[in-house]
Amino acid sequence: MAALIRRQDAHSLYLASAAFLLGLTLLVDVVFHKDMINPPLTWALLMFCVVGGCVVIAFGRQVPRWIGILSVLIFIVAETYYLSLPDDPQSVISSVQQLPVVAFYLGWFVRPRLAVALIVVCLLVFGATMWTNPLLWADGIIGALVGVHALLALLFCFGAGMYLWRRQAHAATIDPLTGAYHRQALVDRVAQRLQRRSTRRDPFCLVLIDFDDFKHLNDSRGHAAGDAALFDTTAVWRDELRTGDVIGRIGGDEFALLLPHVKVEGARAIVERLKRASPYPWSAGISQSGIGDTPDSMLARADRGLYREKLARPGRRVRSDG
Known part of the structure; x- marks a missing residue:
């Protein structure tokens, strides 16, 4: 039974x-x-x-x-x-x-x-x-x-x-903690944008974000502090982003931003503005949509950019710190 x-x-x-x-x-x-x-x-x-x-x-x-x-x-x-x-x-x-x-x-x-x-x-x-x-x-x-x-x-x-x-x-x-889209929901939105004919003349960017030293925050101050950092930071993003921009939680402390109608230069300006307003530090990698792209290929390029930014930070460990 x-x-x-x-x-x-x-x-x-x-x-x-x-x-x-x-x-x-x-x-x-x-x-x-x-x-x-x-x-x-x-x-x-x-x-x-x-x-x-x-x-x-x-x-x-x-x-x-x-x-x-x-x-x-x-x-x-x-x-x-x-x-x-x-x-x-x-x-x-x-x-x-x-x-x-x-x-x-x-x-x-x-x-x-x-x-x-x-x-x-x-x-x-x-x-x-x-x-x-x-x-x-x-x-x-x-x-x-x-x-x-x-x-x-x-x-x-x-x-x-x-x-x-x-x-x-x-x-x-929707992720219940941050209100961001779950990974699959975000991937579906990226796929829908890639299927549009207007994407070739009106590209968009995908930003992959990873919080800095997040494992240390959880270990030293507890998971409640980690949850608060995620909640507060995504709340700031939501206030600072444009109408139509999308926040997705890829997993753990890894997030992605879907930024329509913007090229890499514009996406970098948005990322810098978000970093200045955010209460907790994070690193990011950016990929711009192109011909033949898929959600996975865009995420992979953004991930490589994120990895490079993590390496460039003095004294920072790359993947083991969350």
């Missing part, structure tokens, strides 16, 4: 939980709904939920996102059918109760562009279906307010899911 739990991630847990919850709702309908119009469809959806939930639990984090999207599409079709039944108020109410589960999944686990498109489709299709169902008219058995509340709940749960997705995406790209 413990191994099975460790195999899960947020996506698989939510997908399985949603499948079992929707399956439980369908089971209640099968047991207590005596005048059900289409029992075979309800049974088929019930089996789909139970089997699907078990498969998701078995595969855990290996379950691809397209499985969830396909399941959502199936339920959109099924919910539209149930919402359209003019002689089955219990099925309509059950469908209304299930809408937030699907909306929350779309918001949290589906990429924003596709998620927004699907939620718009849901609003249009469900809204039109409710509008044509006499049960959901102002004088109907269920009433128009239930339909309005259902659509509002759909939007609310979708928004809540989007909020969680944004928090998750932020945590995956």
